[in-house]
Every structure is written in structure tokens, then in C-alpha cells.
Amino acid sequence: MNESPRTAEAFDAVDVIRAKRSRERLSDAQIDWVIDAYTRGVVAEEQMAALAMAIFLNGMDRSEIARWTAAMIASGERMAFASLSKPTTDKHSTGGVGDKITLPLAPLVATFGVAVPQLSGRGLGHTGGTLDKLESIPGWRADLTNAEMMAQLEGVGAVICAAGSGLAPADKKLYALRDVTGTVEAIPLIASSIMSKKIAEGTASLVLDLKTGAGAFMRDEADARELARTMVDLGTDAGVRTVALLTDMSAPLGRTVGNALEVRESVEVLAGGGPADVIELTVALAREMLAAAGKPDTDVEAALQDGRAMDTWKRMIAAQGGDPDAALPVARHTEELRASEDGVVTGLDAMKVGVAGWRLGAGRSRPGEAVQFGAGVELHRVIGEEVRAGDLLATLHTDTPERFARSLEAIDGAWEIGSGGAAPAERRIVLGRIA
Incomplete structure (x- = not known):
């Protein structure tokens, strides 16, 4: 019996x-x-690996990146929010240490009659995942149907949930390949990966939070600016109002790193308190999102102070099965790290803190691995604060105390303490704006 002939392909991968x-x-x-x-599956993994490396080495121009992004969008389904009675806006962060901003930001923006469809992911390595953080809340669930998401956007205004597998399936395959072939850092591939999913999500406007510094994916500021420019251009070309803020990730955001620890700190921000840097970035991104959605000059700080944003948060959590008033998980074991000298904290290495939290169990080393909701690092002294020998610098949290030794190795040297002299310059969180 003759085999049926193979379908002729338009091109040859080689x-x-x-x-x-x-x-x-x-x-x-x-x-x-x-x-x-x-x-x-016609182009083999090794062939796409070779092409990814060629792109990494030789780059792509703006039209190539735009077409590559469009092709990845076309590989799957697209969402649409035209049936909603309110404008939509979204935020994407390239990730960092203590980056809990999505948690207070989504309900804050939704408070002003804007729909925020925040499709988020899980952590891998030293950067935490938004879904992991929220799953530390008893009962909360990440997986929603499209109908549930639309109903929640119309009723509450904000949803933070897992992205469906139908969005840009080509990116899922290519992302996994890049991870094991040394091509993750290729700017055309990073930009198209992020923007293919964001454009497929169907939001009308998008604000990007591009991190740079020791704890960021893009450590070099020039590379981060190039990535921001590329992503803003992709969004604009696709008809999505897009703006990017370049933000500092040389030190952790806030005073907590770890799932339940970061939820607790986010709730403090929604209650009108919390660390100044977390408030500053939340407010800056909220203003950009609201302006992009046609609501500029909105008093977002007032909504944090008067309880409106907290009310939206509680409704958002409850809508996804969570109990916003339930006690959060607490690790069974703690270890204290104390200062060995007097002085002022002049530096705090985000990467060292992030790896320490990861080793305590707050993150995962491979997809699908369980995380400890109570694990992480609580920071008691941050940049600009005075410290005396013996003062508490950090508390490490974990359910598995055998993890302390390697975590302490990771965090060793994270604090730079200057002895006397001028205080360090005030930390700038927002370094630039690209539109």
C-alpha cells in the first residue's frame, strides 16, 4: 500500500x-x-533552536519583530472585551524581587470604573509569581473560565487569574526552548513573547513596568530601555495604547519577599500604609493605566487612604473563592540575621535577597514544583536607614529549617553598610518613561 504523500511546505527550515x-x-x-x-511540529526543536540563536546574534528590525509577534498571536485564540461597559487597561512587569505591585494595583485602578484583566503567571527562580502569592489566601483560585472572567470584570472591575492555554501557543513552545538554549535574553524574542500574549488578551491599553538593576531580568539600563522601546512599538503597531515605565530593581521592592509575606504587605498598602517605594510605584503605574483608559487626573492616593481600593480588593478576592479576612500562612521556623557593625545602609542587593527567599522555599526551581506559602525574607533595615551592631537586618522564614544554611549563604553580603559620612542618595523608583 502506498503511503499518502506529505503536504508540500512553503519553505524549508534550513x-x-x-x-x-x-x-x-x-x-x-x-x-x-x-x-x-x-x-x-514540522520545524524540529533543534531547527528552531538554531534560528533562535541566529536571531539572538543578528537581531531583527522593527517590521520583522512585528510580524513575528503577529504570527505568534495567530497561532492561537484572541480574547475580546468589547462587550464590557467600561474601558480596559492592563499592566505587565518583567519581574523582580518583592514585586508585589499587581496585588494593590489592579483593585486600585478598578475602583475608578476601569476593567483590569490581569492574566498573570507563576514564579520560576528568584522572581516571584503573582498567582503563587494569591494562592496563599485560603480558598482563592487562579483558574477561571472566560465567562467567569467577563462577569467579574463587569461586576468587580478587576481579575487576576491564569492565562488560558489557547493564547499564543507558539510562544509557550518557544519560551521553553529559549530557556534551555541560552537565547532567553534575545530582545526580539523577549518583546514578541510578552507582547504576543498581551495583544492576544485583547486589552485596549497596556502599561509596561520594565525593571533594571541587580535583581532584574535586564540588569543593564541601556538593554532595558531598548526592550521597552521595542515593546511599546509593538503595542502601538498593533493598535494597543502602550507606554512603559523603566523602574529600579537594584534593591527589593518593599520589606518582604515571599508569597504570604507579600500579600500581607500589599494589604497594608491598600489600608493606606505600607512601604514608601511600593506606594510610589503603585501610584505611578495606576496613573499611567487610568490615563491610557481615558481617565487622567484621578486622585489615586485618596482611594488608598479612604478604603475604596481595599473594598475592591476584598470583592476581587471573594469573587475567586478566597477569604480576604482569613489568616495567611505563617512559616513554622525563623532565623534572624543581625548587623555586625554600625552605620547606614547604602546598598541592598536584590538578587541576593531573591535567591535567599527562593532557597527558603518561596520559589521553585522547575515548573510544577510546590512552593511554601509562608517562606521568604522579611527585611528590617533598607537603604537609607541607620543600623547598629546587633540590630536585626532580616528574618528568614521557612517550614524546612535545613534550608537556612544555603539561604544564609545566598544573602551574605547583601547589605552594604557605610560608616559615617553623607547619607545615600534617595532611591529613584521610576527611572524613565517610554511612549
């Missing part, structure tokens, strides 16, 4: 690889084909 290897511009047709063929 030719596409050679073109980019030779610094040629890929045509729209080549890009459309290679993304579709990779999703279908």
Missing part, C-alpha cells in the same frame, strides 16, 4: 535559518510559515 544566520531580513511569508510550522 533556508530560513541560513537567511538569518547570514544577517538577512526574514520575509513576512517566511516568518508566518516558520511559526506555524513550528507549532505544528
Whole structure:
């Protein structure tokens, strides 16, 4: 019996690889084909790995990146919020240590009659995941149907939940491949990965929080600015009102790193308190989101102080099965870290703190691994504060005390303490704006 003939493909993967290897511009047709063929399994993993490395080394121009992004969007479904009675706006952060901003931000913006469909992810490595943090709240669930999401956006105004598997499935495959082939840092691939999902989500406007510094994915500020410019251009070209804030991640945000610890601190912000840096960034992003949604000059600080944002938070958590008034998980064991000298804290390394929290069980080293909701690091002295020998610098939290030794190794040297002299310059959280 004769085998049925293979369907003829429009291109050959090797030719596409050679073109980019030779610094040629890929045509729209080549890009459309290679993304579709990779999703279908026609382009092999090793071939896409070679192409990703060629892109990493030789780059892409603006039109290539736009087409690559569009092809990834076309690989799956798109959401639409036109049926809602209110405008939509979204925020994406490139992630960092203690970056809990989504938690107070989404209900704060929703308080002003704007819908915030915040499709979030889980942590991997030293950066925490928003869904992991919220799952420390008893009863809260991340997985919603599209109908549940739409009803919650109309009724409450804010939803933080897991993205469906149907959005940009090509990106899911390519992201996993980049992770194991040393091509994660390729700016065209980072930008198209993030923006394909955000554009497919269907929001009318988007504010990007691009982190830079020791604890950020993009440590170098020039690289972060290039990524921000690329992503803003992609959003604009796709008809999404897009703006980016470049923000500092040289030190952790706030005074907590870890799931339940960060939820507790977020609730403090919603109650009108909390650390100044968390409040500053939450307010700055809220203003950008509301302006993009057609509601500029809104008094967001007042909504934090008078309880309106807290009311929206409680409704948002309850709508997803959570008990906003329930006690949060607390780790069974703690270890204290104390200062060995007098002085002023002049530096606090975000990466060291983040890795320490990860080693305590707050994060995961592979997808699907369980996290400890109560694990993490509580910071008692941050940049600009005076410290005496013997003062408490941090408390480490975990359910598994055998983790303390490696966590203490990771956090060793995180604090820079200056002896006398001028106080360190006040930390700038927002470093720039790209629109």
C-alpha cells in the first residue's frame, strides 16, 4: 500500500535559518510559515533552536519583530472585551524581587470604573509569581473560565487569574526552548513573547513596568530601555495604547519577599500604609493605566487612604473563592540575621535577597514544583536607614529549617553598610518613561 504523500511546505527550515544566520531580513511569508510550522511540529526543536540563536546574534528590525509577534498571536485564540461597559487597561512587569505591585494595583485602578484583566503567571527562580502569592489566601483560585472572567470584570472591575492555554501557543513552545538554549535574553524574542500574549488578551491599553538593576531580568539600563522601546512599538503597531515605565530593581521592592509575606504587605498598602517605594510605584503605574483608559487626573492616593481600593480588593478576592479576612500562612521556623557593625545602609542587593527567599522555599526551581506559602525574607533595615551592631537586618522564614544554611549563604553580603559620612542618595523608583 502506498503511503499518502506529505503536504508540500512553503519553505524549508534550513533556508530560513541560513537567511538569518547570514544577517538577512526574514520575509513576512517566511516568518508566518516558520511559526506555524513550528507549532505544528514540522520545524524540529533543534531547527528552531538554531534560528533562535541566529536571531539572538543578528537581531531583527522593527517590521520583522512585528510580524513575528503577529504570527505568534495567530497561532492561537484572541480574547475580546468589547462587550464590557467600561474601558480596559492592563499592566505587565518583567519581574523582580518583592514585586508585589499587581496585588494593590489592579483593585486600585478598578475602583475608578476601569476593567483590569490581569492574566498573570507563576514564579520560576528568584522572581516571584503573582498567582503563587494569591494562592496563599485560603480558598482563592487562579483558574477561571472566560465567562467567569467577563462577569467579574463587569461586576468587580478587576481579575487576576491564569492565562488560558489557547493564547499564543507558539510562544509557550518557544519560551521553553529559549530557556534551555541560552537565547532567553534575545530582545526580539523577549518583546514578541510578552507582547504576543498581551495583544492576544485583547486589552485596549497596556502599561509596561520594565525593571533594571541587580535583581532584574535586564540588569543593564541601556538593554532595558531598548526592550521597552521595542515593546511599546509593538503595542502601538498593533493598535494597543502602550507606554512603559523603566523602574529600579537594584534593591527589593518593599520589606518582604515571599508569597504570604507579600500579600500581607500589599494589604497594608491598600489600608493606606505600607512601604514608601511600593506606594510610589503603585501610584505611578495606576496613573499611567487610568490615563491610557481615558481617565487622567484621578486622585489615586485618596482611594488608598479612604478604603475604596481595599473594598475592591476584598470583592476581587471573594469573587475567586478566597477569604480576604482569613489568616495567611505563617512559616513554622525563623532565623534572624543581625548587623555586625554600625552605620547606614547604602546598598541592598536584590538578587541576593531573591535567591535567599527562593532557597527558603518561596520559589521553585522547575515548573510544577510546590512552593511554601509562608517562606521568604522579611527585611528590617533598607537603604537609607541607620543600623547598629546587633540590630536585626532580616528574618528568614521557612517550614524546612535545613534550608537556612544555603539561604544564609545566598544573602551574605547583601547589605552594604557605610560608616559615617553623607547619607545615600534617595532611591529613584521610576527611572524613565517610554511612549
